[in-house]
Amino acid sequence: MSVLILGATSPIARQLGVRYAQLGQPVFCAARDAQEAAAIAADLRVRFQVQSGSAAFDARDLDSHPGLIAQVEDALGPLDVVVVAFGDMGDEDAAPDDPGQVRRVIEVNFSGAASLCEAAAARMTERGAGHIIGISSVAGDRGRQSNYLYGSAKGAFTLFLQGLRNRLHPLGVHVLTVKLGFVDTRMTFGMQTAIPIASPEAASAAIVAAQQKGTDVLYYPRFWEGIMGVIKAIPEGAFKRLKL
């Protein structure tokens, strides 16, 4: 049973590919950069002696998504696990009213992510089996001035995954929502913070363990559940005065 990693060039996604290949599962790597996706897939094939495949895709090209899922199943057989690992925080220096930025961040993190989950769900529900892993963010738990565009798109994705889980549970398909805190990737490069930053290796280990246990929602690192519990409990009247 095969594994599809969407956004395979992310360091967290690369580590997920390694973990599933170590388990002996065929892995299909999809990324915007076809050459990079092919190189990651070839590395898994050589190092772990598993079947692998690759293709280019764009999260924003919604019409291509059902075809991509069909291509993966034609190449590697029925999908057991689909990981939505791609994401886009937006450009820090873009103006808040830049329409291109608003469109891109929402299309990648929400529309594209939801569309790919639905395309995978359509195949998995036919068989009554499978796991969909959506990588969301603690940024989606409360809107903050520093990243509310990205946060709201991730928050919408979190809600989408909740509804999808509710629909797919009786049909035998498991949906795991991963709410990541800080992980050491391009997204956190150069960030100054007193909060510990997790490694992609540790994050991927926690994600695969949660998928295997059938967990519904994983906060990783786990202490973020407590942090977000406190942040969510602050009354709006006080919250709007904070610089977060």
Ligand SMILES: NC(=O)c1ccc[n+]([C@@H]2O[C@H](COP(=O)([O-])OP(=O)(O)OC[C@H]3O[C@@H](n4cnc5c(N)ncnc54)[C@H](OP(=O)(O)O)[C@@H]3O)[C@@H](O)[C@H]2O)c1
């Ligand atoms: N790192 C953190 O602290 C953190 C925290 C919370 C949530 N997350 C989430 O974790 C996931 C992995 O991110 P990361 O931290 O590993 O960051 P990353 O290295 O920037 O990875 C982002 C991935 O998204 C892909 N991507 C962006 N736009 C795309 C598009 N239009 N179509 C297809 N792929 C696209 C990128 O592809 P290219 O290589 O082509 O750019 C890359 O593979 C994301 O969902 C992110 O939102 C990360």
